[in-house]
Amino acid sequence: MEGGDPVTQAGPAVVDDDPGGLLPVSGPGCPDVALRNVSKTFGEDTRAVIDFSADFVHGEFVSMLGPSGCGKTTTLRMIGGLEDATEGRIYIAGEDVTDLPPSRRDTAMMFQSFALFPHRTVFQNVEFSLKMKGMNPEERTRRVWQMLEMVSLADLASRRPSDLSGGQQQRVALARALIGEPTVLLLDEPLGALDYNLRQQMMVELKKIQRETGITFVMVTHSQQEAMSMADKVIVMSDAVVQQIGTSREIYEHPRTKFVAEFIGNNNIMPGTIRSHSGSLVFVESFGQVFYVRAPDGGEPAPVGRDAWFSVRADLMSTGERPDLANRIEGVYVTTEFLGSLETDVFEVAPGHYVHVEQHRSASDRAYDPGERETISWAANAGVLLAR
């Protein structure tokens, strides 16, 4: 760690993420779901999930986000008991359920294809599990109507699923999953089958219903927007490994790893070498200049001389002379990406290396010509050092 021979240690700056902070798995105030060092290997060597530890507390809306094949569904299925964990323990409401079958775990699952009973009405679809439990008819009827009210389906109670829209079918599936009042509802890409507008609407409704029931939801998605807009807690996974757990804001503002910075938001990721430290700042040499970068909270300071990546959000970058901002770099204008009132100007700052500057712009603001030089600036604390 000390600076004896700093330059020989190539490779990324490793900033240890504190895996602590986990709650006791049982007893008062324990989480609804606790995963402890859970891994899953299929066959000899398909490692689908590696060393997953997390707490989902009561009433929390948790989103698991990551690219295809990163282990999201497998994690969800292990919580529900549809897949055995190869290693680790799983606790639900304080009980070790690792070796229990799905029927003895207090979870319900909702999938992308929601498999309603086609010959039963909406009412009967929702009622089914209560009937199986042997609940008396009056109580059953009362509960089903209450649930149908909640998901705004009371008017459609006597329809069959084939006579409903996709969004309405989705709500039947949700009502059916929630009617048994599970401790945890596990949702695997619940909005995946819906078109864009319906998804937006269902996102709001799902969140509202989750709040009203107070049930812990764990939702898998590969839509960043879905995950970030609905969840109290976001888990970003890649290649079977948890990359980061935090609120949407934490993940957006303080991406921990290069993967997260690339995957979430509109970030500029810059390569460099750590030159020195000063309090909460790190000085990183990149493209022949030294930049001020924020050090991550906690963990060991990254060693001087080590190669590192840092990330600066495109919306924290400014063009033009900004003497108030500590970092600046020259770039050559390449193009502008339009997104309504927001525009992203792209500048080449080194051969093949581009910086994105996102800004609100009205028609009267200046436009660049290709090849035009411009200064791009950002504040000392806008950049964040990444772990990998």
Ligand SMILES: Nc1ncnc2c1ncn2[C@@H]1O[C@H](COP(=O)(O)OP(=O)(O)OP(=O)(O)O)[C@@H](O)[C@H]1O
């Ligand atoms: N039953 C199985 N047998 C063997 N390998 C499996 C099985 N189920 C999943 N896998 C593998 O485990 C890894 C994780 O799969 P998983 O379904 O959890 O990914 P995912 O994150 O849900 O992806 P997607 O976004 O595409 O649904 C993948 O490499 C997958 O091929």
Ligand SMILES: [Mg+2]
């Ligand atoms: Mg999946």
